[in-house]
Amino acid sequence: MATHQDSLKRLTFTRQIVYVLVATSIILPFLIKGISLPFEAEPGAETFYKQLDRLPPGSHVLMSFDYDPPSKAELYPMTVALLRHCFEKDVIPIVMTNWPSGLGLFEKACGDVAAEFADKGDKKVSGTDYVFLGYRPSMSDLILNMGVDIKGAFTTDYYKQPTAAMPALEGVKSLRDIDLAVALAAGNTVELWMAYGSDRFGFPLAAGTTAIGAPKLYPFLNSGQLVGLLGGLRGAADYEKLIERPDIATSGMVALSGAHILLIVLILGANIWYVVGRITGREGS
Amino acid sequence: MWYKRTIPLILVFVLGILAFAQNFIPHPLSEKFLKTVTDWSRIIGGFGLFLGAYSLLHMHVSRIRRQQPGWAYSGFVFIGAMGMIILGLWNDGVGPVRPAPDPQGTWFNWGYESIQVSCSSAMFSILAFFMASAAFRTFRARNLGAALLLAAALIVMFGRVTVSETVGGWLGRPKVFGEIVNAIMDYPNMAAKRGVLLGIALGAVAQSLRIIFGIERSYLGGGD
Numbered sequence: 001m002a003t004h005q006d007s008l009k010r011l012t013f014t015r016q017i018v019y020v021l022v023a024t025s026i027i028l029p030f031l032i033k034g035i036s037l038p039f040e041a042e043p044g045a046e047t048f049y050k051q052l053d054r055l056p057p058g059s060h061v062l063m064s065f066d067y068d069p070p071s072k073a074e075l076y077p078m079t080v081a082l083l084r085h086c087f088e089k090d091v092i093p094i095v096m097t098n099w100p101s102g103l104g105l106f107e108k109a110c111g112d113v114a115a116e117f118a119d120k121g122d123k124k125v126s127g128t129d130y131v132f133l134g135y136r137p138s139m140s141d142l143i144l145n146m147g148v149d150i151k152g153a154f155t156t157d158y159y160k161q162p163t164a165a166m167p168a169l170e171g172v173k174s175l176r177d178i179d180l181a182v183a184l185a186a187g188n189t190v191e192l193w194m195a196y197g198s199d200r201f202g203f204p205l206a207a208g209t210t211a212i213g214a215p216k217l218y219p220f221l222n223s224g225q226l227v228g229l230l231g232g233l234r235g236a237a238d239y240e241k242l243i244e245r246p247d248i249a250t251s252g253m254v255a256l257s258g259a260h261i262l263l264i265v266l267i268l269g270a271n272i273w274y275v276v277g278r279i280t281g282r283e284g285s
Numbered sequence: 286m287w288y289k290r291t292i293p294l295i296l297v298f299v300l301g302i303l304a305f306a307q308n309f310i311p312h313p314l315s316e317k318f319l320k321t322v323t324d325w326s327r328i329i330g331g332f333g334l335f336l337g338a339y340s341l342l343h344m345h346v347s348r349i350r351r352q353q354p355g356w357a358y359s360g361f362v363f364i365g366a367m368g369m370i371i372l373g374l375w376n377d378g379v380g381p382v383r384p385a386p387d388p389q390g391t392w393f394n395w396g397y398e399s400i401q402v403s404c405s406s407a408m409f410s411i412l413a414f415f416m417a418s419a420a421f422r423t424f425r426a427r428n429l430g431a432a433l434l435l436a437a438a439l440i441v442m443f444g445r446v447t448v449s450e451t452v453g454g455w456l457g458r459p460k461v462f463g464e465i466v467n468a469i470m471d472y473p474n475m476a477a478k479r480g481v482l483l484g485i486a487l488g489a490v491a492q493s494l495r496i497i498f499g500i501e502r503s504y505l506g507g508g509d
Contacts, residue, residue, distance in 0.1 A: 019414045104394060222475060
């Protein structure tokens with residue numbers, strides 16, 4: 001008869017095997033060159049892309065990046081892809097955050113993408129071609145405040161430049177003057193942007209979120225409160241595909257597929273073992 | 286009694302009604318009211334940050350003073366916080382030594398990129414291992430409901446990754462699994478989520494009305 005100690009040992013051993021398999025399924029695809037899986041962008045990503053793509057040059061897109069380093073793997077590729085799309089279209093991104101712990105990431109994203117375009121001879125200047133407003137406290141109150149006066153809510157940008165006469169914010173008084181808003185969120189700020197922002201001040205809102213957060217936003221996509229939705233690393237890869245700039249998210253698709261397939265096989269295997277055990281009356285099934 | 290109960294109740298009633306009415310009054314005065322109130326609220330929010338920082342540090346000081354199990358970890362909170370504050374303030378973030386090891390030229394950025402981003406990402410990525418192990422060990426089709434949930438989860442897991450399009454291609458329809466996933470998301474998932482969301486929203490409205498009209502007073506605190 002199996003003792004409690006034996007059960008614990010077996011459990012620990014099984015867990016270690018699962019850990020090794022998961023690590024292998026994620027790391028291996030990055031080491032083997034030349035593997036790729038063709039895919040088409042999903043409908044939510046396509047509508048998102050079209051909303052931004054239809055904007056004429058000089059339009060203003062408010063981007064609220066509300067995440068921090070733990071969600072970097074899923075949301076940073078989206079951030080970079082969206083900034084690239086804006087710069088490509090000469091649309092002015094107005095970047096802000098409600099999460100202070102992500103500030104460094106967003107500053108780096110803006111700087112890196114601007115430098116990328118500068119290398120191609122299309123220099124993007126902070127305050128003229130884009131704005132990085134940084135962080136201000138009180139999420140919902142900040143959104144309501146911006147609904148009346150954006151430049152009052154952010155009197156200076158992240159680099160301490162006054163926003164009052166900033167060329168990039170010309171013609172933008174409040175959220176009503178925004179052509180499109182994008183909320184990339186690891187928490188619940190998309191709902192706040194809807195309740196206190198887009199529903200109230202009447203601007204189109206698109207969202208990007210972690211894979212685990214996407215299902216809860218589907219009702220809003222269907223009701224039209226969101227005009228587009230990117231979910232997780234797959235959403236980022238879809239956007240990279242749409243702007244024809246494959247990058248880190250696209251290269252992660254094989255690893256993501258490998259990990260999902262492994263998990264499906266493990267769960268199915270365990271269930272078959274469980275059902276067979278119940279039929280044969282095996283102990284511990 | 287007057288200061289502790291009546292004044293707060295009057296304030297909540299007046300401001301609650303004004304904030305509610307403001308939504309429906311498209312007038313410059315109404316907008317000015319919204320701006321003023323949210324300005325005040327944001328200032329209070331700013332102080333909230335200091336309160337949060339104080340509360341965190343106070344908790345860890347208590348742990349160190351009482352030498353609770355794992356108190357040494359609390360020391361790292363101070364080392365990390367003080368280290369980043371010093372790096373942030375020293376030479377406006379550039380730090381004590383030039384050149385800084387970070388391409389953006391500041392020790393503060395180096396600390397953020399190399400320590401906070403790396404450690405936070407690593408901690409979060411460990412979740413993948415725990416989730417895989419937990420799903421493998423506990424996700425069982427013990428009854429019809431659990432079996433349906435399991436089937437839906439496996440289909441969504443498969444349909445959300447790009448390999449499903451390759452497999453679909455072999456079946457002559459690359460997007461077939463994606464379409465099934467979208468149907469699951471658009472109907473059963475959305476129906477359930479809408480029900481929950483409507484319930485939460487109605488509950489929030491009811492609770493707000495109770496607070497505005499002074500029926501719910503627990504926010505005032507107990508005692509005299």
